[in-house]
Amino acid sequence: MDMNAYLSMFIDESNDHLQALNENMLKLESDPEDLSLVQSIFRSAHTLKGMSATMGFEDLASLTHEMENVLDLVRNSKLSMDGFIFDTLFKGLDALEAMVQDIINGGTGKSDVTTIVQSLQSILKGDYKVDGGSATLSADQSTAGESALLDQFQASVLQQSMESGHKAYYIKVTVTENCVLKAARAYMVFDVLERSGEVIKSEPSVQDLEQEKFDQSFTVFIVTTASEEELTSKIMSISEIESAQLTLLDMESLSSLSAAPAAAAVETAPKVQTATQSENGRGANSDKKSSTAVASRTIRVDIERLDTLMNLFSEMLIDRVRLEQLASEIKRAELTETVEHMSRVSSDLQNIVLKLRMVPVDSVFNRFPRMVRDLAKSLDKKIELVITGADTELDRTVIDEIGDPLVHLLRNSVDHGIETVQERIAAGKSETGTVHLRAFHSGNHVFIEVEEDGRGINGEKVLGIAVKNGVLTKEEGKKLTQDEMNMLIFAPGFSTADKVSDISGRGVGLDVVRTKITSLGGNVTVTSAMGKGTKFSVQLPLTLSIISAMLIKLGSEKYAVPLSSIVETGIIKRSSILVVHGNRMIRFRDAIIPLVSLSQVLESPDYDDSEEEETEIIVIQKGDKWAAVTVDDFIGQSEIVLKSLGKYLTNTHAISGATILGDGQVALIVDPNALIK
Known part of the structure; x- marks a missing residue:
């Protein structure tokens, strides 16, 4: 079988399970007594192990198996979670993610995880130290790996199968003492059994059987419609099998074999469903139908196909x-x-096409709780990350680019913003700092905010460093407002860190954030109050593929200006233009805003607005800054398809792309952000 055909599916499924493991581990760290979380973690790890072994990624499967052994003790109440166990499991998750990433990059997923495995094995043996003492395990832990007990899920599957008329057998298979290829015989037994029914559990595990980690016998739980005689005959027809002992299970024997009563296991899932049903106002039957329908109607689609669909629709839009x-x-x-x-x-x-490309920002947000947890631990701070609006949707092209800027903002908030426990207590605050990460829609934009209740930005300190670094002069600095001082932290190479660390202090970060967000057609602002905290607000367009724009003329040339940046349009007379310090300005809503000549910026060959007695203007906005742009004439609003200018025109000032109009002409798309200083 060619496993490469399933590689893409394996990668997608592995990433889903790794994300679920991270999220549930963080929840478990907050509530270590919640065994339902342990069960969920164990199931994800077990599934990941089986997938990895099937695909031939033995290192991945082996490490997951070791983590699974620890989780098995925890879920059977034979081991209590502590800081060392959490740290070790998180390190294991990091290693698993690195292996999957290596596979994505074309590697084999191999990695040296000896240290992590040793830590996991020391947890199993109970000989590691925690806060000066030894970890304690129950007396029967040594047999945990050899136990034939069923977990709740396995017991419920067996019970439901028996209730529907199937037979459940417990089979003990023994190979001959002089058997040379025990793993091969075990494989042949499994092949026979899987042709006759469904194997629910084996002991030792399939991986251990493949590696011949058993003496002469192994056991299997199977659901089947075959008789005892049929199964026995098929197993014994395999050479070098000494015996096959079959036990037909009933409800009573099933209860004695399960780690929890089978009835309780079966009832657990419906109770959870009932809570959801009451929230949705549906009955049990309708909920069951709904969940089945959703599962059958959801498919994975290759991103390249969506891109092709968007390109084809873009061409159709031009023809329309x-x-x-x-x-x-x-x-x-x-x-x-x-x-x-x-x-x-x-x-x-x-x-519909645009919605197909829309992805919840949760796909980016879900990696941040773990990151903040690790940062807080390394900085010896107590931090709570509160995420709201994770279901807010953005175009996939924006989602792909926004991750790194948000990482910088969060790291900056955790390192520079939130104080240490001692500093917070001295300031009369709770010892735990709070970082809010929120997303929400507003018009044709999505706003993402990172807000913390830390020390705030010291504007005077920022200004001093900016002057020292030559960002501006002292005289220019005296004219700045508090918010303008705060924005200086986005200057290239700027850093307020007193020392360089792994987290910050190298002068790389916030300037990269602004550059990236600006390239996406958005902007970032910051507001802060000393002693109260800082808020970064990122404004992003909903999509970068198809936008609404105002078509304008400059002489014989046509241009498009994104409607999302336009506040209003109008006409001004030459007599209403003011000159302030050599700059042309106009009055707008009780304020004085700069007047920009688009023909001069773009060097229009056949239009000069200086000769006009009246001229049309477009008032544009970038954050809290405004400007009026003079144009020749308005053509009207239109839906346009954004086209790249190509690699040869990457640094064209004030132009962000091009579009093809209905008459076949090419119109350049004006970048309003470049017109506001």
């Missing part, structure tokens, strides 16, 4: 605009009616 233009020129009722219907249908199709 062209048809609308032709229909308005020809003025034939049948054509106009058909084009209008096509426009309505394509608008609905556009919404």
Whole structure:
């Protein structure tokens, strides 16, 4: 069998399980007594181990197996979680993630995890030290790995199968004493059994059997419709099998073999479902149907196919605009009616295509709790991360790029913002600092905020460092407001850290954040109050593929300005233009804002607004800054498809891309952010 065909599926499933492991481990660290979390963690680890072994990634399967052994003791109440165990399991998760990443990069997933395995084995033996004392395990821990007990899930599967008319057998298979290839015989037994039914559990595990980590016998729980005689005959037909002892299970014997009563195991899942049902206002039957339907109607789609779909739809959108233009020129009722219907249908199709590309920011947010936990531990701080709005959706192209900027903002908040426990107590605050990570929609934008209740930004200190680094002069600094001082932390190479560490102090970070967010068509602002905390606010466009824009003219040339940046349009007279310190300004909403000549910025060859008595303007906004831009004439609003200018035109000032209009002309897309200083 060619396993490469399943590699993509393995990677997707592994990442899902690793994320679930991280999330549940963090929850368990907050509530170590919650055994339901341990069960969930164990199931994820068990599934990941089986997948890895099937795909031939033995190092991945082996490390997961060692972690699974520790979790097995915990879920059977034979071991209590403590700081050392949590740290060791988290290190194991890091190693697993590194192995999966190596596989993604084309590697074999091999890694030296000797130290982690030794730590896990010391936990199993109970000979590690915790706070000066030895860890304690129950007396029967040494047999935990050899126990034939069933967990709740396995017991419930067996019970439900028996209730539906199937037979459940406990089989002990013994190979001959002089058997040379025990693993091969075990494989042949499993092959026979799986043709006759479904194997629920084996002891030792499948991996141990493959590695011949057993003496002469192994046991299997199986659900089947075959008779005892049929199974015995099939097993004994395999050479070098000495005996096969089959025991038909009933409800009473099943209860004695399960780690928890089978009935209780079966009832557990419906109780959880009932809580969800009451929230959704549905009955048990409707919930069951709904969950089945959702499972069967959800598929994974290759990202490249979505990109191809978007490109094809973009071409269709260009043709739609062209048809609308032709229909308005020809003025034939049948054509106009058909084009209008096509426009309505394509608008609905556009919404569907865009929604297909929308991804919840949870796909980015879900890696931050673990990161903040590790940072807080390394800095000896107590920090709570509160995430809200994780279901807010963004275009996939934006999601792919926003992760690293948010990492910088969170690390900055944890390192520079939140004080140490002693500093917080001295300031009259709770010893645990809080970092809020929230996302929400507003118009055609998504806002992501990182806010903490730490020490705040010292504007005077920031200004002093900025002057020292030559970012601005003392005279320029005296004119800055508090918010403008705070924005100086985004200057290239700027750092307020007193010493360089693994986390900060190298002068790399916030300038990268602003550069990346600006390249996405967004902006970032910061507000802060000394002693109360700091808030970073990131504004991002919903999508980077299809946008609404205002089409304008500059002489014979056409340009597009994104509507998301336009506050309003208007006409001004030359007599209303003010000159302040040599700069042209106009009055707008009780404020004085700069007037920018787009023809001068873009060096338009056949239009000069200085000769106009009246000129059209577009008022644009970037954060809390405003500017008015002079244009020749307005063409109107339109949906446009963004096209890259290519690698040869990467540094074109004030131009972010291009689009093809309905008449086939190319219009450049103006970057409003570049027009506001």
